[in-house]
Amino acid sequence: MPSPPGGFEVPLWRALTVFRLASLAYVCALAVRDADRYTHPYAVGALILLMIAWTGATAVGYARPAWRSWPLLLADLGVVVAIVLATPWVVGRTALTHGVPTLGVAWMAGPVLAWAVSGGRRRGTVAALLVAGADLATRERIGQSSFTGVILMLLAGVVVGHVARLAASAEERLQRAVELEAATRERERLARGIHDSVLQVLALVQRRGADLPGEAGELARLAGEQEAALRALIAGTSPDAGTSPAAGSLPAGGEAVDLRTLLGRYASAAVALSAPATPVPLPRRVAGELAAATGAALDNVGRHAGGRAWVLIEDEGATVTVSIRDEGPGIPDGRLDEAAAQGRLGVTQSIRGRVADVGGTVRIVSAPEAGTEIELSVPRSPR
Helix, strand or coil: CCCCCCHHHHHHHHHHHHHHHHHHHHHHHHHHHCHHHCCCHHHHHHHHHHHHHHHHHHHHHHCCHHHCCHHHHHHHHHHHHHHHHHHHHHHCHHHHHCCCCCCCHHHHHHHHHHHHHHHCHHHHHHHHHHHHHHHHHCCCCCCHHHHHHHHHHHHHHHHHHHHHHHHHHHHHHHHHHHHHHHHHHHHHHHHHHHHHCHHHHHHHHHHHHCCCCHHHHHHHHHHHHHHHHHHHHHHCCCCCCCCCHHHCCCCCCCCEEEHHHHHHCCCCCCEEEECCCCCCEEEHHHHHHHHHHHHHHHHHHHHHHCCCEEEEEEECCCEEEEEEEECCCCCCCCHHHHHHHCCCCHHHHHHHHHHHHCCCEEEEEECCCCCEEEEEEEECCCC
8 A cells, every 4th residue: 555645754853743742841841940930920921821821832733744834834833043042031041141041942853853853954954054143142141051952953854854855755666666666566467368369369370370371371370470469478588580560569778769660661662651861760669669659550550451551751950750641541531539439549648659659749630531631749758
């Protein structure tokens, strides 16, 4: 089961709530001990009540992922800074000079940790500097002990922020691993069904027609090629180099290949190929998908349009376009949607799907009794 968004960060938010409650209890204990030394003890009591209420509000707010955003984070920082700045007035300069701790003590580190968990090291450092600056502003004399508190707060912001980012990164990796496992299981399930039906039929056609002459023998050969390509697809490997491009046989890779060579395999008495005089280099994956889509389009021409087909390669610099045109009866309006609804996904998957996978586009222009033109455009580099 995939972990919920922010699942690895939940323990950190809970730990923050525990820290704020514990530090609040410490503040209350100090307030009881030093009550007779405060300049305005009733004001101190009012601020402690505010701290209790705000601790409860942040515990509820940070428990909800949708609320862990800037409004609550800024309000948290603002409340804590305001309480820290009020310390000289409610506690009194004299009491502070004689060693009475500031009102916030460890509790004022709450927003620093909240910012660190929500945004990482940088956000935690910013919050630590703001709170530490407010704390230093309340002191008449700044000594080594004052800077020790600042350094500890900075370290807390950096360390907790780093741990929070590691947790987020680990969660992303786990999510990808779960998705990959699910995809692998789905492939295995489909492979079992395909092996029990499609592959067996293709193998039977190949065996029965291998020795037959003419078109029957050619059909058997094509069935064998398609069986090999389908087995390779199920296994997650590349089929042999001799497999037809229409089967998606070209291995993935970054090296460039000449598109003219791949599409040249389709040239025949029924298919006229027009290409530039110079090479049309494309990354192997892009060229392979474009060639496979072209093969699927020509297959549709042979089955539905008959007659001749014309293939034109245009190198436009940033993009390469392949146009396939025929003089068949055309595609009636709504026929492609109807075919997709019936599970016949030749155009949707074999053509549009392949071209879309490499960031390209497909344009189909057809009219009754006026033939069909399919225009496949892909970028020079895969997206």
